[in-house]
Each structure stands twice: as C-alpha cells, then as structure tokens.
Amino acid sequence: xxxxxxxxxxxxAAWTVALLLPVSVFGARALAFATFRxxxxxxxxxxxxxxxxxxxxxxxxxxxxxxxxPFGQVWTALFGQGLVFSFSGLVAASxxxxxxxxxxxxxxxxxxxxxxxxxxxxxxxLSPLQALWRVDLPLAWPGIMTAMVLTFAHTLGEFGxxxxxxxxxxGETKTIAIAIYDRVQAFDDRSAGIMSLVLLAISISTxxxxxxxxxxxxxxxxxxxxx
Amino acid sequence: MTLxxxxxxxxxxxxxxxxxxxxxxxxxxxxxxxSGKSTVLRxxxxxxxPTQAHVGVAGEVWHDSETHLSLPTHQRKVGMVFQSYALxxxxxxxxxxxxxxxxxxxxxxxKAARALLARVGLSGxxxxxxADLSGGQQQRVAIARALARDPMVLLLDEPxxxxxxxxxxxxxxxxxxxxxxxxxxxxxxxxxxxxxQRLADRMVVIEAGRALSSxxxxxxxxxxRALRTLGLREAGSMITAIVEAEEEDDLSRLRTxxxxxxxxxxxxxxxxxxxxxxxxHDVMIALERPVGLxxxxxxxxxxxxxxxxxxxxxxxRLGLGEEEILARVTQRSARHLGVQPGLACFAVLKSMAxxxxxxxx
Numbered sequence: 040x041x042x043x044x045x046x047x048x049x050x051x052a053a054w055t056v057a058l059l060l061p062v063s064v065f066g067a068r069a070l071a072f073a074t075f076r077x078x079x080x081x082x083x084x085x086x087x088x089x090x091x092x093x094x095x096x097x098x099x100x101x102x103x104x105x106x107x108x109p110f111g112q113v114w115t116a117l118f119g120q121g122l123v124f125s126f127s128g129l130v131a132a133s134x135x136x137x138x139x140x141x142x143x144x145x146x147x148x149x150x151x152x153x154x155x156x157x158x159x160x161x162x163x164x165l166s167p168l169q170a171l172w173r174v175d176l177p178l179a180w181p182g183i184m185t186a187m188v189l190t191f192a193h194t195l196g197e198f199g200x201x202x203x204x205x206x207x208x209x210g211e212t213k214t215i216a217i218a219i220y221d222r223v224q225a226f227d228d229r230s231a232g233i234m235s236l237v238l239l240a241i242s243i244s245t246x247x248x249x250x251x252x253x254x255x256x257x258x259x260x261x262x263x264x265x266x
Numbered sequence: 267m268t269l270x271x272x273x274x275x276x277x278x279x280x281x282x283x284x285x286x287x288x289x290x291x292x293x294x295x296x297x298x299x300x301s302g303k304s305t306v307l308r309x310x311x312x313x314x315x316p317t318q319a320h321v322g323v324a325g326e327v328w329h330d331s332e333t334h335l336s337l338p339t340h341q342r343k344v345g346m347v348f349q350s351y352a353l354x355x356x357x358x359x360x361x362x363x364x365x366x367x368x369x370x371x372x373x374x375x376x377k378a379a380r381a382l383l384a385r386v387g388l389s390g391x392x393x394x395x396x397a398d399l400s401g402g403q404q405q406r407v408a409i410a411r412a413l414a415r416d417p418m419v420l421l422l423d424e425p426x427x428x429x430x431x432x433x434x435x436x437x438x439x440x441x442x443x444x445x446x447x448x449x450x451x452x453x454x455x456x457x458x459x460x461x462x463q464r465l466a467d468r469m470v471v472i473e474a475g476r477a478l479s480s481x482x483x484x485x486x487x488x489x490x491r492a493l494r495t496l497g498l499r500e501a502g503s504m505i506t507a508i509v510e511a512e513e514e515d516d517l518s519r520l521r522t523x524x525x526x527x528x529x530x531x532x533x534x535x536x537x538x539x540x541x542x543x544x545x546x547h548d549v550m551i552a553l554e555r556p557v558g559l560x561x562x563x564x565x566x567x568x569x570x571x572x573x574x575x576x577x578x579x580x581x582x583r584l585g586l587g588e589e590e591i592l593a594r595v596t597q598r599s600a601r602h603l604g605v606q607p608g609l610a611c612f613a614v615l616k617s618m619a620x621x622x623x624x625x626x627x
Contacts, residue, residue: 153350153352155348155350155352156352156354156355158311158313158339158346158348158352159346159348159352159353159354159411160340160354160365161311161312161313161338161339161340162311162313162339162340162344162345162346162412162421163340163365163366163411163414163415164340164343164366164368164415165340165365165366166340167340169340170340173354173365174354177356178355178356
C-alpha cells in the first residue's frame with residue numbers, strides 16, 4: 040500500500056474541488072441562465088473532456104503547458120519552475136479534465152430553479168448576488184454537491200492525463216491510480232489489490248452519496264414539513 | 267406618486283401604448299391572452315426591455331430610452347404578484363415576506379412581516395412552507411411579500427387565475443380591504459372583465475399591444491372597439507340599486523332611479539347599496555310600457571346614443587337618471603322602432619339578467 044500516493048491523490052482531489060467550486064457555481068449559473076455570444080461553444084468545450092481520450096487531452100496539455108510553450112514560459116518566469124511533471128501542472132490538468140463533472144450537475148440544478156423565482160427575487164429587491172445566495176444556492180445545492188463529489192472521485196481515479204502531464208514522480212505526481220499501474224507492472228498484485236480495493240470503496244461511497252443527493256434534489260429542497 | 271408609462275416595442279411582442287396611474291388608483295389592463303398586457307407589467311418591473319420606453323414613478327425615472335437609462339429590476343421599488351405565485355419553496359411564509367424587506371434588523375422585519383401576514387388573513391400560517399399552503403393561501407403570502415418592501419408601484423399579473431373560484435371570492439375581499447391602505451398606484455392584469463370591474467377604478471383594453479379603449483368600466487363597455495376584443499358577451503352595464511324589501515315569493519325588491527327591480531332573493535339587509543350588472547344582450551326595448559309580458563323589470567329610459575357595431579347589431583346607450591344601461595339590439599329593430607338619441611322608451615330586463623353572484627355592496 041502506497042500511502043504517499045493515496046495522500047497525493049487526496050491532496051490533488053481536494054485542490055481540484057476547491058478550485059472548481061466557484062467555477063461550478065458561477066459557470067453553471069451562467070450557462071443555465073445567461074445569454075451570451077458563443078454560449079453553445081462554451082457548453083461544448085466544457086463537455087469535451089468527457090469524450091476526448093485522456094491521452095489526447097494529456098498530449099495537448101503537455102504541449103500547451105510545456106517549457107517551450109508561451110504559457111509555460113510565462114509560468115516558469117513567474118514561479119521559477121515548469122508546470123509539466125509538477126504537482127501544480129497536475130492540478131491545472133485535473134481542473135480542466137473535471138470541468139464537465141463540476142459544471143453539468145450544477146447547471147442542471149440551476150436550470151431546475153423556475154425563472155419566475157429569480158424574477159420574484161429581483162422584484163423583492165434582491166440583487167443578483169443576493170438572489171444567488173438566498174434563492175438559487177439553497178435550491179440548487181444538491182446539484183452542486185453532486186458535482187463536487189463526482190469531481191473528487193473522478194480525480195482520485197484519473198490515470199491517462201496524469202500520466203501524460205505528470206509522469207510518475209513519487210511524492211510529486213505519482214497518484215494512487217498511477218501507483219496501482221506501477222505495482223501491477225512490478226508483479227506486486229497484493230499492493231495493487233489493496234489499493235484498488237481502497238479506490239473501489241471510495242467510488243462506491245461516492246456513488247451512494249450522489250444517488251442520495253440526487254434523490255433529495257428530485258424531492259425538492261423542502262424538508263421536514265409534514266404533509 | 268403617479269406612475270407614468272409609455273411603451274413602444276416592435277418584434278415578437280409589439281407594444282404601443284401609454285397610460286398614467288394615480289396614487290391609490292387601481293388600473294386594470296384587460297385583453298385576450300397574447301395581447302401584451304403581461305409584457306406591459308414586465309416592462310414596468312424591468313423584467314423586459316421595450317424598444318422605446320419611459321417609465322417613471324413620483325419623479326423617479328426607472329426607464330428612459332432617450333437617456334439610455336434603465337434601472338435593473340431590484341433597484342425599482344415594485345411589488346409584484348405573479349400568476350404562478352412564485353414563492354420561494356425553501357422558505358416558510360414568514361421567510362418569504364421578510365426576504366423582501368431589505369436590510370432592516372431581523373426582529374423588526376419579522377414583526378412587520380407578521381403584521382402583513384395577519385392583514386392578508388394568514389395569522390398562524392407563518393411557519394408553513396408554500397408546499398403546505400393552498401393556492402389561495404400561497405397567493406396571499408405573495409401579496410404580503412409584494413407589499414413587504416413598501417413598493418412605489420404594485421403590479422398584479424393575473425393574480426387570481428390559478429386560484430379556485432371559491433377561493434377567489436375571499437381574495438377579492440382581501441384586496442378590497444387592502445385598498446384603503448394602499449397609497450401607491452396599482453396595475454392589475456386580467457382577462458376577466460368581471461374581476462376588472464370589481465377591483466379596478468379604471469381599465470385599459472389592450473389588443474395586440476395597443477390600447478383600444480380606456481376609461482371607467484361603464485365607458486369601456488360602451489365602446490364597440492373594446493367589445494370587438496372583449497367579446498359581446500362581456501358587454502354590460504352596472505347600475506346602483508338599494509335593497510328595499512324581501513317579497514314572499516323569494517324575490518327581493520330593489521329601488522333604482524327608474525323604479526323597482528325584482529331579483530332573486532339577496533342576502534343583504536334593506537338599505538344596502540348594490541351594484542347590478544346587466545348584460546347588454548339581456549335588455550330589450552319597447553316604445554310603450556309593455557303589457558302582458560312575463561318580464562318583471564321594466565325601466566323608463568331615454569336613448570342617449572346609438573353606436574353601430576360590427577355585423578347586424580347596434581349598441582344603445584340608455585339613460586336611466588344619472589346612470590346608463592347598455593342594450594344590444596339588431597340594426598333592423600332599431601330602424602323599425604325609429605330609435606334615435608332623445609327617444610323615450612322602456613328597457614325590458616329579463617329578470618335573471620341580474621345575476622346573483624354579481625350583486626355586490
């Protein structure tokens with residue numbers, strides 16, 4: 040059992056969730072309600088990581104963030120360290136890969152809030168930000184929670200992109216999914232088995248949590264009141 | 267605190283109208299669905315942007331196309347009641363009302379909200395969520411919420427059309443009772459002529475985004491242009507009557523300026539003033555007081571005007587003292603009887619034309 044790899048994975052997942060939470064709330068709300076030029080394109084781009092092979096995505100990220108790319112050069116100049124084959128690069132890749140998981144469930148939840156409620160909020164004198172906080176979020180939070188749970192679980196299991204962008208540097212980019220592959224390559228089935236079991240347990244609890252949340256969402260946010 | 271509205275829009279929802287509403291006045295926008303009447307309300311609230319518009323209240327400008335000024339909805343002090351209630355489902359009745367009260371201290375807001383809920387007849391329902399309230403109760407919460415921010419304009423968008431008929435009666439009464447304390451201009455959108463006649467001081471008939479006719483209920487209902495939109499069935503007049511006595515045969519005798527009227531027994535004490543609605547198509551005219559006729563109610567009237575309508579009919583405006591009765595007859599009969607302004611004749615009202623549920627104090 041590679042505890043370091045598990046710790047790294049959890050660390051990566053936590054960062055990804057933390058960075059994607061505001062993106063999930065504001066991005067999903069914008070995609071649900073706002074009308075702007077190129078909305079369809081943005082929607083498509085956000086969904087793209089779902090269908091694109093992780094290696095392809097990883098390849099483009101590698102090229103885009105590499106030391107020879109303009110972005111990579113700016114990053115290196117700013118932080119004195121390259122993005123690829125580093126934890127920061129891994130976080131960046133993970134954020135991009137998880138966009139569909141972070142946005143889509145939240146977007147569905149925002150879309151389920153009747154437009155009349157937002158109009159009523161505005162007519163009640165609530166500014167858009169107040170309406171988000173007092174009306175939209177209380178109604179859409181199960182969707183946002185679902186998005187975050189999915190993002191977390193998906194980050195723990197991500198393999199292709201991590202391998203392409205991060206390589207397998209222990210303590211820096213060697214996540215648990217990579218560690219399992221690594222152990223299998225070394226014919227260490229026992230370690231691979233234990234780690235797989237840990238991931239399996241995490242995945243099952245995630246799915247159960249998501250199911251419970253989506254059930255709650257279908258029932259609506261009204262709780263407790265006897266009928 | 268007069269509300270001034272001037273709207274113009276092209277495109278999918280065409281608009282071209284303007285009106286004013288005085289403080290404390292209720293203006294009804296009446297028209298068929300799709301006529302743009304809800305869009306007018308949404309333009310006032312800033313939920314929809316017309317091509318050219320000026321919306322101002324009490325010297326405050328909310329929208330002015332010429333200076334490119336358009337306040338966002340939350341900065342316009344409106345109270346809006348939606349057809350679909352649009353209550354916040356995650357908050358109880360009290361929470362729905364307090365949320366619209368801005369930044370006052372919590373205790374103060376709750377106190378004011380409780381008072382408002384009591385005013386709309388919902389004392390004891392403060393902790394109920396919308397899902398646990400009936401349609402009528404939800405709309406009462408919505409009215410309380412609309413009043414919560416002490417709005418400069420009250421906007422009612424078909425507020426009763428989703429509520430059951432029996433519940434509506436109570437809501438009308440609540441709204442009537444609130445009128446004495448409502449100092450702001452109120453705009454009511456409805457397709458129900460009866461509702462408009464009961465609740466509004468004035469009405470504007472809208473078709474395809476244009477004001478066809480405006481004025482008091484009586485004025486609008488005499489206007490054939492308005493009737494084209496509203497439908498002839500809606501044409502009718504309102505006259506005042508005073509309950510005199512209850513007769514033995516389950517009829518009530520009412521006194522009008524033109525003489526007695528008999529209607530099915532009303533549950534109102536003698537001396538009560540009533541408004542009677544008389545559908546124009548239930549009025550016949552006769553040159554002499556008819557004899558040998560089953561109709562009980564015959565009033566002497568003077569023809570004020572003959573208004574030709576579309577098709578074979580004409581509308582007669584008949585003077586009854588200060589008041590007016592509308593009669594819908596065919597052009598042929600009018601010609602045959604030699605009807606012209608100034609002619610004294612008799613209006614025969616079918617007894618049942620004075621419908622019981624129209625009797626209002």
